[in-house]
Amino acid sequence: MVALQIRDVPEDIRDRLAAIAAERGQSLQTYLFDLINDEVRRRDNLAVLEQFSAKRHGTRLTTGDVVGALEHSRSERDRTLDSPIGEAE
Known part of the structure; x- marks a missing residue:
């Protein structure tokens, strides 16, 4: 696995993200990983929908x-x- 780093995140944004993670009972790292993972899955779903809308399948x-x-x-x-x-x- 690789590590990702985001630089220059304002403290208020980091604090808000940490608060959301805490509300969900997650660490900030786990919460951010879930966000990234969800975004990738959404993109995959959109690609599948585009294939069907182009009538290449179905x-x-x-x-x-x-x-x-x-x-x-x-x-x-x-x-x-x-x-x-x-x-x-």
Whole structure:
């Protein structure tokens, strides 16, 4: 593992960060590590979402295809539920 150092942090900012860490029952180092880790994870999540929005992955179905399939399935279900038991087609 490597060590990171941040220079020229104003004391009031350091004190506020230490207070937040204390409220969470963490050391300042652990709290800052969690912040950095969360930021990296968010960036990874954004990259995944961008891949899906670019339609490089996922379905090729249009919204109309999905709506049509749902309507067809629902009408079949309703037709089956309206039929007496044993007469479903």
